Amino acid sequence: MPRVDGLxxxxxxxxxxxxxATQPLHGYAIAQRIAILSAGRLSVEExxxxxxxxxxxxxxxxxxxxxxxxxxxxxxEYRLTPSGRKQLAVEQESFxxxxxxxxxxxxxx
Amino acid sequence: MSxxxxxxxxxxxxxxxxxxxxxxxxxxxxxxxxxxxxxxxGNTLRLRERSRDAWGWVWVDDLARDIRxxxxxxxxxxxxxxxxxxxxxxxxTLAASTIAVANAYLIxxxxxxxxxxxxxxxxxxxxxxxxxxxxxxDWKSVSDVVEYPVTAGSATVYLGDGGPExxxxxxQVNTGFMQGLGVRASLGRTFNAEEFAPTSDxxxxxxxxxxxxxxGADSSVIGRVFRAEAGDGRAEAQTFRIVGVLPPGxxxxxxxxxxxxxxxxxTEPARTYMVRLRPGVPVGLAERRITDAxxxxxxxxxxxxxxxxxxxxxxxxxxxxxxVLLGATLVAGIVLLIACTNVAVLVLLRALHRxxxxxxxxxxxAERRHIVRVLAAESAWLCGGAIVLVATLIAFxxxxxxxxxxxxxxxxxxxxxxxxxxxxxxxxxxxxxxxVIALSLCLVPLATPWRRHLADTLRAxxxxxxxxxxxxxxxxxxxxxxxxxxxxLLVACGMMIRSVVQMVGxxxxxxxxxxxxxxxxxxxxxxxxxxxxxxxxxxxxxQAGSLAGGRVALTSWPPFAESLTFPVIDESGGARAxxxxxxxxxDYFAVLRIGVREGRVFSAQDREGNDPVAVISDALARRLWPxxxxxxxxxxxxxxxxxxTPSATWRTVVGVVGDVRQDYTDTDVxxxxxxxxxxxxxxxxNFYVETRAPTIALxxxxxxxxxxxxxxxxxxDVLRADDENRQLLGTRFLTALLSAFALFAAFLAxxxxxxxxxxxxxxxxxxxxxxxxxxATRQAVTSLSMRSGGLVLALGLxxxxxxxxxxxxxxxxxxxxxxxxxxxxxxxxGGLLALAGLLAIWLPAHRAASVDPVVVLREQ
Numbered sequence: 008m009p010r011v012d013g014l015x016x017x018x019x020x021x022x023x024x025x026x027x028a029t030q031p032l033h034g035y036a037i038a039q040r041i042a043i044l045s046a047g048r049l050s051v052e053e054x055x056x057x058x059x060x061x062x063x064x065x066x067x068x069x070x071x072x073x074x075x076x077x078x079x080x081x082x083x084e085y086r087l088t089p090s091g092r093k094q095l096a097v098e099q100e101s102f103x104x105x106x107x108x109x110x111x112x113x114x115x116x
Numbered sequence: 117m118s119x120x121x122x123x124x125x126x127x128x129x130x131x132x133x134x135x136x137x138x139x140x141x142x143x144x145x146x147x148x149x150x151x152x153x154x155x156x157x158g159n160t161l162r163l164r165e166r167s168r169d170a171w172g173w174v175w176v177d178d179l180a181r182d183i184r185x186x187x188x189x190x191x192x193x194x195x196x197x198x199x200x201x202x203x204x205x206x207x208x209t210l211a212a213s214t215i216a217v218a219n220a221y222l223i224x225x226x227x228x229x230x231x232x233x234x235x236x237x238x239x240x241x242x243x244x245x246x247x248x249x250x251x252x253x254d255w256k257s258v259s260d261v262v263e264y265p266v267t268a269g270s271a272t273v274y275l276g277d278g279g280p281e282x283x284x285x286x287x288q289v290n291t292g293f294m295q296g297l298g299v300r301a302s303l304g305r306t307f308n309a310e311e312f313a314p315t316s317d318x319x320x321x322x323x324x325x326x327x328x329x330x331x332g333a334d335s336s337v338i339g340r341v342f343r344a345e346a347g348d349g350r351a352e353a354q355t356f357r358i359v360g361v362l363p364p365g366x367x368x369x370x371x372x373x374x375x376x377x378x379x380x381x382x383t384e385p386a387r388t389y390m391v392r393l394r395p396g397v398p399v400g401l402a403e404r405r406i407t408d409a410x411x412x413x414x415x416x417x418x419x420x421x422x423x424x425x426x427x428x429x430x431x432x433x434x435x436x437x438x439x440v441l442l443g444a445t446l447v448a449g450i451v452l453l454i455a456c457t458n459v460a461v462l463v464l465l466r467a468l469h470r471x472x473x474x475x476x477x478x479x480x481x482a483e484r485r486h487i488v489r490v491l492a493a494e495s496a497w498l499c500g501g502a503i504v505l506v507a508t509l510i511a512f513x514x515x516x517x518x519x520x521x522x523x524x525x526x527x528x529x530x531x532x533x534x535x536x537x538x539x540x541x542x543x544x545x546x547x548x549x550x551x552v553i554a555l556s557l558c559l560v561p562l563a564t565p566w567r568r569h570l571a572d573t574l575r576a577x578x579x580x581x582x583x584x585x586x587x588x589x590x591x592x593x594x595x596x597x598x599x600x601x602x603x604x605l606l607v608a609c610g611m612m613i614r615s616v617v618q619m620v621g622x623x624x625x626x627x628x629x630x631x632x633x634x635x636x637x638x639x640x641x642x643x644x645x646x647x648x649x650x651x652x653x654x655x656x657x658x659q660a661g662s663l664a665g666g667r668v669a670l671t672s673w674p675p676f677a678e679s680l681t682f683p684v685i686d687e688s689g690g691a692r693a694x695x696x697x698x699x700x701x702x703d704y705f706a707v708l709r710i711g712v713r714e715g716r717v718f719s720a721q722d723r724e725g726n727d728p729v730a731v732i733s734d735a736l737a738r739r740l741w742p743x744x745x746x747x748x749x750x751x752x753x754x755x756x757x758x759x760x761t762p763s764a765t766w767r768t769v770v771g772v773v774g775d776v777r778q779d780y781t782d783t784d785v786x787x788x789x790x791x792x793x794x795x796x797x798x799x800x801x802n803f804y805v806e807t808r809a810p811t812i813a814l815x816x817x818x819x820x821x822x823x824x825x826x827x828x829x830x831x832x833d834v835l836r837a838d839d840e841n842r843q844l845l846g847t848r849f850l851t852a853l854l855s856a857f858a859l860f861a862a863f864l865a866x867x868x869x870x871x872x873x874x875x876x877x878x879x880x881x882x883x884x885x886x887x888x889x890x891x892a893t894r895q896a897v898t899s900l901s902m903r904s905g906g907l908v909l910a911l912g913l914x915x916x917x918x919x920x921x922x923x924x925x926x927x928x929x930x931x932x933x934x935x936x937x938x939x940x941x942x943x944x945x946g947g948l949l950a951l952a953g954l955l956a957i958w959l960p961a962h963r964a965a966s967v968d969p970v971v972v973l974r975e976q
Contacts, residue, residue, distance in 0.1 A: 035147045053151065054158035057144060061170035065129075067121055080146035083139065090118070 019059045021102060024068060024087065024095040031086035033074055034060070060085065068094050129171045140167055178489075186493035196466055197498070199867065200459050204502035204553070206860055207455025209509050212538075212546050214448040216514060217521055218441045219545075220529040220536040221434045227365070227530065229298040233393045234266070234429035235402070239410065240421060249415035251385045255292070258409050261402045264296030266390035268368060272637065272830065273344050273378055284326060286378040287368060288386070296392035297368070299379070303327075304338040304360030307381050311359070314383040320356045321379040324364040337361070356380070367528075390429060399426050430530065437525045439929070440846075444853060447605065451857045454601045456553055458864040460560050461594045463495075465875045467561030468587070474561075488558065495557035499550045506546065510538055524849045526842065588904070591872050596912035598865035603916025603949050605858035608923045610941030611934050612851040618933035619844050625776035625785070626675060626708040628837035632811050633674060634660055634818065635832040636801040642828055649797045650724065652826055657701065657803055659821045664814055666806025669708060670701030670792045674802055676779055676840045684788055686740050687750040687766060693739045695732070695786040696778075697753050699795045705731075705773055707804055713737075715747040715771030722791040729791060730767035736786035737772045746772050753788045765794075780843050780932055804837060811836055843932075850930060865912075866952045873905045874960035884964055885972035897965040898958070905957035912953075913946055920945075 014022075026032065026040045038053040063069045068091030074084035087095070129136060141164060148154040157163075168174065190197045225231040239250055255265040267290040293299070294306055301321060311319040322331070331337045340358050367375045393402050407423035414421075467474075477487060518536040522528045529535045636656055643649045657668040673696070681694040704710075705717045713734050722729050730751060737746035749769050767790065775785035807814060811834040819831045839845070877884070884897050924936040934941075 034143055035150045038147070052158035052163075053147065053156055054144065054160065054163040055166075057140065057163055058166040058170050061167045065122060065125055065171060067118065067125065076146050076150065078146065078149055080142065080149065081139075082143050082146050 017098075018102070019055065020063060021095070021098040023056065023059060023063065023085075024091055024098065027069060027085055027087045028092065028095055031072075031084050033076060033082040033084045035076065035082070037085070063091070066094070067091075126171060126173070130173050130176070133168075133171075133173065137164070137168065140164060179493075182489050182493040183497070185490055186497050189490075189494060190497055193466065196462060200462055200498055201502055201505070203455045203459050203462075203864055204498065205505045205509070207452040208502055208506045208546065208549065209513070210857060210860070211445075211448040211452040211549065212506055212510055212542060213514060213517075214441075214444045215545050216510065216538060216542045217529075217536055218445045219539065219541050221437060221441055221525070223541060224530060224535055224539075226430050226433065227367075228296075230392075231430060232428070233263070233395065234296070235391050235393060235399070235426040236429050236432045237389050237391055237406065238425040238427060239387075247410070247414040247417045247421060249413045250410060251387045252413045253388065253406075253409055254413070255388065255391075255409075258402075258405045261394055261397045261405050262391045263394045264292035264392045265290065265388040266293045266296040266392060267382060267386050267388040268293050268390075269382060269386045271380075272639075284377040285375075286320075286380060287376050288380050288382040290382045290386075290388075292388075292392070293382075296390070299366070300363060301360030302363040303335060304358070306360055312381045312383065318354055318356050318380055319359045321360040321362050322358055323362050323366065323375055323377045323379075325375060326377045327361045391426070393426075402426055433527070433530055437527065440525070440850065443850075443926075443930075447608075447854060447857050450601055450605060451861050452549070454598050454861045454864055456556070457594050457598050457601075458868045459498075459553075460557065461591065461598070461868045462871060463557050463560045464591060464594070465871055468875065470561075488562065491561050492554070492558040495554040498557070499554040503546060503550045507538065507543075514538070524845070588876075591876075592904070592908040592911075595865070595868045595872050596908050596915065598861075598868050599909065599912025599949065599953065600916035600919055602858065602861035602865040603913055603945060604919035604923050605854065605861050606945035606949060607916075607920035607938075607941050608927055609851070609854040609858040610945045611924060611927060611931055611938045612847065612854050614934045614938065614941060615930070615932040616844070616847050616851050619780055619847060622780060622933070624675070624780070625774050626710050628675070628841060630806060630808050631707065631804045631837035632664070632807050632814060633835045633837050633840065634803055634805060634814075635835075637830040637832070638799050638801075638826065639828050640799055643799065646724070646797055649799070649801075650793055652829065653792070653797065653801055653803075655825055656801070656818075656822065656829070659825075660803070660805050660814070660818055663817045663821060664805045664807035664809060667703045667707050668701065668803055668805050669704040669706075670699075670801070670803040671704055672699040672792070672795075672802065673697075674840070675708075675776065676842065681784065681786070682754045684736065684740070684751055684753045684786075687752065693736060693786055694784075695736050695753065695788045696784070697788045697790065699790050699792045699797075701792045701803065704789070704804075707806060710776060711774040713772040713774060714745065715769070717771050717773065718789075718791050723793040726794075728765045728767040728794055729770045731771040731773055731789040732769055733775050733785055733787040733789075734772055735775045736788065737769075739786060751788070753790075805834075847930065847932065862949055862952065865949070866956045869905065869909070869953050870956035870960065872908075873901070873957045876904065877901045877960050877964035881964060881967070881972050885967070885969035888965070889969040889973070894965040898961045901961040901964060902957050905961070906954075909950065909953045909957065913950060916949075917942060917946065 022041055023037055026037055026044070032040065034056055035053075038056055060069070063085075064071060068088060069085045070088055071083040071085050074082055076082045141160075144157070144160055144163065148157050148160070151157060226234065228234065239247060255262060269288045271286045271288055273284055273286040291307075291309070291312055299306055299321075302324065304321075306321065307319055322337075327333060327337065331340075337358055338360065342356055342358070344354065344356055362376060362379060365375070391402075391406075393399075403424055403426050406426075410424050411417065474487060514537050518529075521536060634656075638649065638652055643652055653670060657670060661668040682697050684693050684695045686692070700718065702718050702720050702722070705712065714737075715731075717731055718729070730753075732740075732746060732751070740746065740751070741749065746769050750766050751769060752764050752766050754764050773789070776787060777783075777785055805814070815831060815834045818834070822829050822831060880901065884901070887897055887900075888894065920942060921937055924931075924938065928936045
C-alpha cells in the first residue's frame with residue numbers, strides 16, 4: 008500500500024485533538040492511534056508530534072500530567088481540556104467544508 | 117482572556133524551561149525506545165529545537181548569548197573598553213550636568229502652582245521712573261483678564277518688645293498674593309478675609325526658619341501672641357497673632373530668592389508688581405486692559421508713556437542667566453559630540469582589526485543581522501555601562517556643586533536648590549543620547565567592507581594595507597572633525613582666559629582685595645534725625661574698625677553698582693557737567709587706594725557745621741576747568757543720592773583724586789565726593805573695613821558689639837568686596853568651565869589621532885620593513901607615514917579656525933578687551949593642538965620605522 012507522505016499543514020494538531028477526544032494518551036500512544044485509525048496509510052515523522060503538542064499546550068487545548076509508559080519510562084499523558092474540545096469541533100467543521108469544496112471541484116472540473 | 121492565559125503559560129514555560137526541556141527529551145527517548153523502527157522518529161535535536169520554538173522564547177536565549185559574547189569580546193580588549201568608557205562617561209557627565217542645571221532654571225517653573233500664568237507688571241519700561249498713583253489702580257475693573265493682583269511690600273519687623281533683637285524680613289501681602297501664589301500653611305491656616313481689614317489685630321504667618329529657630333518648632337505656636345514693631349519707624353510696637361506656619365523653602369522676590377520670615381496682611385493700598393492672568397488670556401489683551409486702568413488713575417503720565425507691559429515672571433527670573441546656560445549647554449553638546457566621534461574612531465579601528473574574525477563568521481554562515489546583533493550588544497554594554505556610571509557620578513557631583521552653581525549664577529534655581537539634579541527630563545535626555553550613541557556605534561563597523569572582499573580578507577591576513585581609500589577618508593574625516601571641534605573650544609577658551617587677564621590687569625581706580633563691606637540698617641523711630649544717625653555711624657565704624665584691626669571707609673554708593681549722574685554747576689564760570697555723587701567718610705580714599713592728584717582729601721574735620729567742601733575726580737576737573745587747577749573753585753551738585761528731599765549746597769573743591777570706574781564697561785568717570793557727615797544721611801549705612809578675617813566672624817562680632825549700644829540696628833551679612841566683582845567672577849567661572857571642556861576635547865582629539873596613525877602604520881609594517889631592507893632611511897619611512905596624518909591634521913585645524921571665527925562672534929558679549937577675532941588665541945590654541953597632534957603622529961610612525969626589518973619579515 009502506498010504511503011501518503013506528509014499531511015496538509017495544521018491537520019496534525021487536529022488529528023491529535025481528535026485522538027485525545029476519546030481518552031487521555033501519552034505521545035507514543037497518540038502516534039499509534041493515528042497509525043491504527045488511518046490503517047497505516049497516514050504516516051508522519053513520529054517525532055513531529057512533539058512540536059505540535061507544544062503548540063496545543065501553549066494554546067491551552069490539552070493538559071499534560073506525569074505518567075509512566077508501558078516500558079516503565081517517565082512520560083507525560085495528554086488530556087483534552089474543554090476549550091480543546093471546542094477547538095476540535097471548530098477545526099473539524101472547517102476541515103469538512105474545505106475538503107467538501109475541494110472534492111466538489113475535483114469531481115466537476 | 118485566553119490571550120492572557122496564553123501569556124501566563126508562556127511565562128510559566130520561560131521560568132521552568134530547563135525542567136520542561138529535560139522532560140521533553142526523556143519523553144522522546146521513551147517514544148523511540150517503544151518504536152520498532154526508531155529511525156522514523158526524525159531528528160531528535162531538531163525536533164526538540166522546534167518544540168522550544170513553539171513557546172516563542174528563542175530570542176531570549178539568543179539575546180543572552182549575544183550579550184555574553186559581547187562581554188567576552190570587550191574583556192579581551194581592555195584598553196579599548198576603558199578608553200571608550202572613559203570618553204563616554206566624561207562626555208555624558210558634562211552634558212548631563214549642564215542639562216540638569218539648564219533644566220532646573222529654564223524648564224522647571226517657579227515654585228507656585230500654575231506659575232506660567234504669573235506675570236511681572238512694568239509700569240514704565242524701560243526707564244526707571246514710574247508714573248504716580250498706581251497704587252490706586254482698580255484691579256476689580258480688569259478682573260475679567262487678571263485673576264489676582266499679587267501685591268507685596270517688604271517691611272522689617274523687630275521681634276519682641278524692645279531689647280536686643282535682630283530684625284527679620286517681613287512681607288505685607290494682599291489676598292491676591294495668597295491666592296495667586298497658592299500660599300499654604302504647613303501648620304495652622306492662612307489668612308481669612310477679616311484679617312485684611314485695617315481694624316483687626318494683625319495676624320501673621322511665620323516662615324519655617326523662624327518657626328524652627330525662634331519658636332523651637334513648637335506646634336502649639338498657633339494662636340500665640342507676640343509684640344513686635346514694624347521697621348518703618350512710624351509704627352509703635354503692635355500685637356501680632358500667629359495663625360500659621362509657611363511651608364519650608366517658601367520664597368518670593370526677583371533674583372534674591374529670599375526666604376520669607378514673616379507674612380502679614382497688607383492693610384494699605386500698595387503698588388502691584390505681579391499678576392496672575394486668567395487661563396487663556398492673551399498677554400497683549402491684558403496689557404491693554406491694565407494700561408487703560410492705569411491711565412484712569414495715573415498722576416504724572418508723560419506724553420511718551422508707552423503703557424503697562426507684562427513680562428512672564430519665570431522669564432524675568434531666569435532671563436539674565438539664560439545666555440550663560442544655553443552657552444554652557446551648547447559647549448557641553450560639542451564636547452559630547454567630540455567624545456562620541458572619538459569613540460566612533462576607536463570602534464571603527466576595532467572593526468578593522470576584527471575584519472578577519474568577521475570574515476570567518478560570515479564564511480561559517482553568519483548573516484548580516486547576526487553580526488549586527490553582536491555589535492549592537494557590544495555598544496549596548498558600553499553605553500549602558502557609561503549611563504550607569506554617569507548617573508552615579510552626577511548624583512554625587514551635583515549635590516555639593518549645586519550651591520556653588522547657584523552662587524555663580526547669582527540666583528537660586530526657581531524650584532529651590534534641590535531642583536538641580538537628575539529628574540525625569542534629565543534622565544530622558546540622557547537615555548535618548550545613550551540610545552542614539554549606541555545605535556550609531558553599532559552601525560559604524562558596517563561601514564567597513566567586511567562582506568564584499570571576504571576571500572581577500574581571509575587571504576590577506578595583514579600582509580598588506582588592504583584598506584580601501586574610503587576607509588582612509590572616513591577615519592580622516594572623523595579625526596579631522598574632532599580636531600576642528602576641539603580647536604574651536606580651545607580658541608574660545610583662550611579668548612576667555614585673555615579676557616580674565618585683561619580684567620585683572622585693568623585698574624578700575626580702586627582696590628577691593630582685603631576689604632569687607634558692612635551693611636547696616638537702623639529703625640527710623642529710634643534714629644529719627646541726622647544727628648542721631650551720625651553718632652550711630654561714628655559708633656559702628658569705630659567698633660568695626662577696632663574689631664577688624666583696620667581702617668574704615670563710609671560711603672553712600674558702593675563700587676560695582678551702576679550709578680546715576682546728576683548735573684554739577686560751577687559757580688564762577690557757569691561751566692556744567694554731569695557726574696556721579698558719592699558721600700564718603702574720612703579714610704575712604706586711603707582705604708580704597710584712590711590716588712590724590714591735587715590738594716587734599718577729607719579729614720575728620722570735614723564734618724557737620726564746618727565749611728562745605730568737595731573732592732572731584734580727575735576727569736571732572738579737566739572737563740570743568742581744562743588746563744587749570746580745580747582747587748578753590750566752588751561747585752554745586754545734589755548732596756545725597758536717594759534721599760527723599762534733595763538738597764544742594766555750594767561747596768569748595770579742596771582736592772582732585774584719580775578716576776574710578778564702577779565696572780569694566782563704565783566709561784563715565786566724572787565723580788563728585790562730598791563728606792559723609794556734611795550731607796543728609798539715611799537709615800541704610802554702608803562701609804568698607806580693611807580686614808582679611810572671615811566675614812562671618814566679623815558679622816557675629818559686630819552684631820554682639822552693637823547689641824549693647826544699638827540693639828535695634830540690623831547688621832546684614834558682611835560681604836567680601838572681591839566677591840562683589842560679579843563681572844570678573846562670572847568671566848572666571850565661564851573660563852574655568854570652558855577650559856575644562858576644551859582640554860578634555862583636545863585630549864580626545866589627540867588620542868583619536870594617535871589611534872588612527874598607530875593603526876595605519878601597523879597595517880603597513882611589512883611594507884616599511886621591505887623598504888628599510890631595500891635601503892630606505894628610517895627618516896624617509898617615518899615621513900612617509902606622517903604624511904597622511906599631517907594632511908588630516910592640517911585640514912582639521914583649518915576647519916577649526918573657521919569654526920573658531922564663528923565662536924568668537926558668539927562670545928563677543930562675554931569678552932573684555934579681546935577682539936572677536938583674536939590672533940593670539942588662535943595662534944596659541946592652534947600651535948598647541950598642532951604640536952600635540954604632530955607628537956601623536958610622530959610617535960607611532962617613529963616606532964614603526966625603528967623596528968628591525970628582519971624581525972618584522974620573519975614574524976609575518
